[in-house]
Amino acid sequence: MEGNAALSPCGDRAAIQDISRAHELMSQLQAVLLQLPAGSWSQLGQDMAKQILQLTTSALSTLQFCGCGASDDGGNSKCSGELNKSSEGRDGHRGRKTRRKNRTLTKVTTTVPYVDGYQWRKYGQKTINNAMFPRCYYKCSYREGQGCPAKKTVQQQGSYADPPSFMVEYSMKHTCKTTETIFPLVMVESSPHKASLHGGDSIGSSDLQDLHLSPLSSAVTHSESHDKCSSSNEQEQACQHEGFSLMPVNTLDELDMGLMDMFMGNFDGCF
DNA sequence: GTTATTTGACCGGG
DNA sequence: CCCGGTCAAATAAC
Numbered sequence: 597m598e599g600n601a602a603l604s605p606c607g608d609r610a611a612i613q614d615i616s617r618a619h620e621l622m623s624q625l626q627a628v629l630l631q632l633p634a635g636s637w638s639q640l641g642q643d644m645a646k647q648i649l650q651l652t653t654s655a656l657s658t659l660q661f662c663g664c665g666a667s668d669d670g671g672n673s674k675c676s677g678e679l680n681k682s683s684e685g686r687d688g689h690r691g692r693k694t695r696r697k698n699r700t701l702t703k704v705t706t707t708v709p710y711v712d713g714y715q716w717r718k719y720g721q722k723t724i725n726n727a728m729f730p731r732c733y734y735k736c737s738y739r740e741g742q743g744c745p746a747k748k749t750v751q752q753q754g755s756y757a758d759p760p761s762f763m764v765e766y767s768m769k770h771t772c773k774t775t776e777t778i779f780p781l782v783m784v785e786s787s788p789h790k791a792s793l794h795g796g797d798s799i800g801s802s803d804l805q806d807l808h809l810s811p812l813s814s815a816v817t818h819s820e821s822h823d824k825c826s827s828s829n830e831q832e833q834a835c836q837h838e839g840f841s842l843m844p845v846n847t848l849d850e851l852d853m854g855l856m857d858m859f860m861g862n863f864d865g866c867f
Numbered sequence: 868g869t870t871a872t873t874t875g876a877c878c879g880g881g
Numbered sequence: 882c883c884c885g886g887t888c889a890a891a892t893a894a895c
Contacts, residue, residue: 718872720887733886737871749886
């Protein structure tokens with residue numbers, strides 16, 4: 597994930613996919629580690645997984661913002677960090693705020709939309725027209741304290757895929773400092789726009805549920821159209837997965853037991 | 868008691 | 882006028 601300075605935008609795509617895959621696997625591995633009995637090695641493993649996640653996320657962000665990855669968002673994926681001034685000046689009524697097309701949007705398809713190292717607070721949920729599941733709106737928990745403008749929306753896609761996939765849209769960058777303080781190493785090499793993920797201050801802790809981890813755990817895409825499905829009954833379920841924060845365990849069984857063995861094997865070597 | 872989530876209303880853009 | 886993003890009162894959870 598470095599030395600890509602000279603890569604062509606198209607060449608980066610493959611890199612993005614690889615990194616995305618690695619990130620996803622690491623997310624799952626992290627979930628496995630969380631289920632292990634507490635212990636110094638378990639903790640170490642979690643710390644390592646955390647750092648790897650952060651690095652892959654950072655690398656992906658860099659690639660994306662360079663305009664190669666998931667630049668979709670209607671066409672303004674450049675970099676800016678600008679947004680509507682959100683005329684909050686007004687008052688008297690609610691539901692104000694103007695949303696504009698000129699937001700910086702990063703779309704990501706992931707199976708673990710709630711794990712990205714940041715803490716989010718849900719502030720709304722909306723049934724979207726031709727979508728099977730409602731869209732949930734989150735803003736950074738540090739919005740009040742630090743004025744962090746970061747936001748994201750999460751929407752489950754398709755039907756009941758085994759590991760359900762979610763379209764996560766990030767808008768605005770985090771300005772909150774909390775995480776950086778704890779994991780200063782993360783941002784090391786990110787270029788102009790890395791910043792999407794500094795550390796996760798509490799990832800290793802027990803609050804995993806409140807963190808929505810890892811935007812990039814799956815695939816960075818430029819999908820712009822949601823499915824055409826038009827049911828609506830199961831909508832409520834869509835955002836209920838909040839409850840089980842991490843990810844469906846079955847996916848672990850399927851593809852990552854081997855990886856886990858490998859990982860644990862390495863630790864054995866250390867013992 | 869405080870804090871987070873849910874939910875329907877409100878609003879602006881298209 | 883419809884749709885999606887946001888607010889904030891009500892409710893739930895801690």
